[in-house]
Amino acid sequence: MRHVLSILVENEPGVLSRVVGLFSGRGFNIESLNVGPTLEMGVSHITICTSGDEQIIEQIMKQLHKLITVIKVVDLTHLQAVEREIVLMKVGAEDAKRAEVLRIADIFRCKVVDVSPDELTLEITGDQGKIKAVVALLQRFGVKEFIRAGTVAMRRSMQLAD
Known part of the structure; x- marks a missing residue:
């Protein structure tokens, strides 16, 4: 576990x-x-x-x-806790694909942190489920580089009984 x-x-x-x-x-x-x-x-x-x-x-x-x-x-x-990770991901985004990559990034509230003519570098922040979903959707565009920081976590302020 x-x-x-x-x-x-x-x-x-x-x-x-x-x-x-x-x-x-x-x-x-x-x-x-x-x-x-x-x-x-x-x-x-x-x-x-x-x-x-x-x-x-x-x-x-x-x-x-x-x-x-x-x-x-x-x-x-x-315990009830908030968990987050951050990923920097360089994705292929030639002219024809750029709009779709940006649309996916927008849906998942990713930040575009660097742009080149054929690539976008995205900052993805969230829990493991969100990161897994974004990566799965963007892999078809070609992941050029991928860096994942470790989890940070903090106990929630309000601990309600289950």
Whole structure:
């Protein structure tokens, strides 16, 4: 099962290496990893997407809590959360196809961030389902380049009981 872990850490050298080392040392794969500073000085936020059963994830979370530089760990998998990814995608868009590519981009609220005579570079932001749908529709135009950033996730403010 796919899990999204939200980890607050002290922003100091070697923290990311130690966090990632917990996964690699136990043979667990990281599907995506996103790291960035928070508004609090000296604190960073790590979002890790991984797969495993509940027992494996529980073990990883216990090990993460043991690291001195880890402030907080939350498994967002069973919580209401907002998840987003960003993709930069260069798509073939010669004259005859350009209008259709732009129409698809508009429907999915993609941004055109670069233009050339035969290509468009699109910025696609959304959840995994949206990105998968856009990519599927645009592949027939020829994907020249594709860069996908890892998931960022945040617990929703309003947590309603199921």
